[in-house]
Amino acid sequence: MIGFRILLTAMFCILTIYTGIAVAGSGWNLLGVFFGDMAKMGWPGQFNLDFMMMLALSALWVAWRHRFSPAGLGLATLAFFGGSSFLCVYLLVVSMRTGGSVRDILLGARA
Numbered sequence: 001m002i003g004f005r006i007l008l009t010a011m012f013c014i015l016t017i018y019t020g021i022a023v024a025g026s027g028w029n030l031l032g033v034f035f036g037d038m039a040k041m042g043w044p045g046q047f048n049l050d051f052m053m054m055l056a057l058s059a060l061w062v063a064w065r066h067r068f069s070p071a072g073l074g075l076a077t078l079a080f081f082g083g084s085s086f087l088c089v090y091l092l093v094v095s096m097r098t099g100g101s102v103r104d105i106l107l108g109a110r111a
Contacts, residue, residue, distance in 0.1 A: 001100035
């Protein structure tokens, strides 16, 4: 579990630095670029569509894990729009709260 937590921390740090560089060079127009690439029907757009579907699956899992409670739906929204940045922090926190139990990490509190 320590290796997993190190990986999550490294991924979060790398993504944060990369995002800062991207914003400094291209500004905050993420959605315009993201959907613009999809509208062009090329490989960058295909990647963005694939990524958006992965974001939707991540959000659905987070909502399900929290039994579609209001808090779970809020976290799911953060999962969809926050992507890996959110998921790295979420999984790090959950791994600590569950004592590293993979079953509890994946399923949440199930009685």
